[in-house]
Amino acid sequence: MxxxxxxxxxxxxxxxxxxxxxxxxxxxxxxxxxxxxxxxxxxxxxxxxxxxxxxxxxxxxxxxxxxxxxxxxxxxxxxxxxxxxxxxxxxxxxxxxxxxxxxxxxxxxxxxxxxxxxxxxxxxxxxxxxxxxxxxxxxxxxxxxxxxxxxxxxxxxxxxxxxxxxxxxxxxxxxxxxxxHPAFRHRNRVAFGFAAAAVMLLLLSFATLVHAYYRFHDASQQLASEIAQKQKSALEVRRQLDNQAKDVAALAIVDKQKAQAVPVVLIWEELTRLLPDTAWITDLSFGRDGLTFSGSSVAAASLIPILDASPLFQDATFVSPVVRMPGEKGERFAIRLKVGRE
The missing domain is CATH 3.30.420.380 (Nucleotidyltransferase; domain 5)
Incomplete structure (x- = not known):
């Protein structure tokens, strides 16, 4: 059957x-x-x-x-x-x-x-x-x-x-x-040959499709690997560019601060020019809050208006009360002020 x-x-x-x-x-x-x-x-x-x-x-x-x-x-x-x-x-x-x-x-x-x-x-x-x-x-x-x-x-x-x-x-x-009749057996061979050729064509077509698929699969894998590598390289370049941008921004801030900063020599020269001959400085220090100095003066109260009048100093104030020391002619003072260019 x-x-x-x-x-x-x-x-x-x-x-x-x-x-x-x-x-x-x-x-x-x-x-x-x-x-x-x-x-x-x-x-x-x-x-x-x-x-x-x-x-x-x-x-x-x-x-x-x-x-x-x-x-x-x-x-x-x-x-x-x-x-x-x-x-x-x-x-x-x-x-x-x-x-x-x-x-x-x-x-x-x-x-x-x-x-x-x-x-x-x-x-x-x-x-x-x-x-x-x-x-x-x-x-x-x-x-x-x-x-x-x-x-x-x-x-x-x-x-x-x-x-x-x-x-x-x-x-x-x-x-x-x-x-x-056996006389027509050649028709069987012809049919078999035709079928064999058709099967061979189908097998070759299938093999071609399989080969093309694997070629495409390999090419896709290689492309995916290259894309991943390029993406990794691009991320690294982006990270370097971000760091470079941060460094440039920091340098810009430093340059700006440097441009706004006042040299110590200029501050010393300005203090020397403003303070009267009746005032002496015994201590001078710089900090984030500005300039702090102490000393003695015949009239310490008159120093604040003099310092505020300078374009280089702002917000001059006494750090501690002005005192007169026994046996001295002047008054002890301590002044803090901000330094900056207008």
Whole structure:
């Protein structure tokens, strides 16, 4: 059962593939054609070549091969069975697999016709996607065997069997021909070769797709690695740029502070210029809050207005109360002020 299913699937698949291409018989040119017409009691041979057409009537079945060999070097021919040389029987309105149709044809031939299945060849028409229904054709063995034997002796190859019908010529399927007679085994090899070529094409296409996928996958991984490395480098550059910007900002602040800062020499010179001769400085210190100095003066209170009047000093105040020390003429003071340029 499984073998029949596989065989049917194989026949269907080959038929679907070969239906995509012109049939061999349709590709035979007018300059290279030998047709054996199977008539009622004899055969007619139609030869078409470059030298012209040749038609011979009344050739005996067992002399067909020898006669063709005398006429041409062409080693291939096709058989055409005229009406009345076969029996056409309808089986089903559906397309049936070969094995199922063959079994039904054997039953129909035995039960509904006067012929025995051992005396008849059973064949089916070559179908395509547009073919509807199933019918079979029964051909007498004693009518076909002498012709095929004659072709074998002459080393000629029958390529096809066609049936003359009212609608035109009908070709038998390759599966039917191979099943009918060993003379058509080459059709099996052709079908197998075609299928092998199709399978090889599919395998090559699949291998190409797999190769392309892995190439794309590798390229994607390399690209992702390069992108990650570039991103890491970009982050490092960004970090360096941020640090550089911070350093530049810090330098700008330092430069600004430096530009606003007042040199000690200038502060000392300004104090020397402002303080009267009656004032002395005994201690001088610089801090974040500004300048702090202490000393003595005859009139310490008068020093605050003098210092505030300077453009270099601001907010001059006494740090501690002014005191007069016993035995001294001046007053002790301690003053804090801010230093800065306006």
């Amino acid at each position: 499984a073998a029949s299913i596989i065989s049917d699937f194989w026949a269907w698949w080959i038929g679907e593939l070969t239906s995509l291409f012109p049939r061999h018989s349709a590709m035979v040119t007018r300059d290279d054609r030998v047709v054996v017409q199977v008539a009622q009691r004899s055969c007619n041979i139609e030869l078409r070549d470059r030298n012209g057409d040749h038609f011979t009537e009344g050739v005996a079945d067992d002399r067909v091969g020898e006669h063709i060999a005398e006429l041409t070097n062409n080693r291939r021919c096709e058989l055409v069975l005229r009406e009345g040389r076969y029996l056409a029987r309808f089986l089903s309105a559906n397309r049936l697999p070969f094995s199922r149709a063959y079994e039904m044809a054997l039953i129909d031939l035995s039960e509904d016709t006067p012929f025995s299945s051992s005396d008849m060849y059973i064949g089916f028409a070559a179908t395509d996607a547009k073919t509807a229904g199933t019918e079979y054709f029964a051909i007498k063995r004693d009518r076909l065997d002498p012709i095929l034997e004659s072709l074998r002796r002459a080393k000629l190859t029958p390529t096809d069997i066609r049936l003359e019908r009212a609608a035109g010529l009908t070709s038998l399927s390759a599966k039917s021909l191979v099943n009918m």
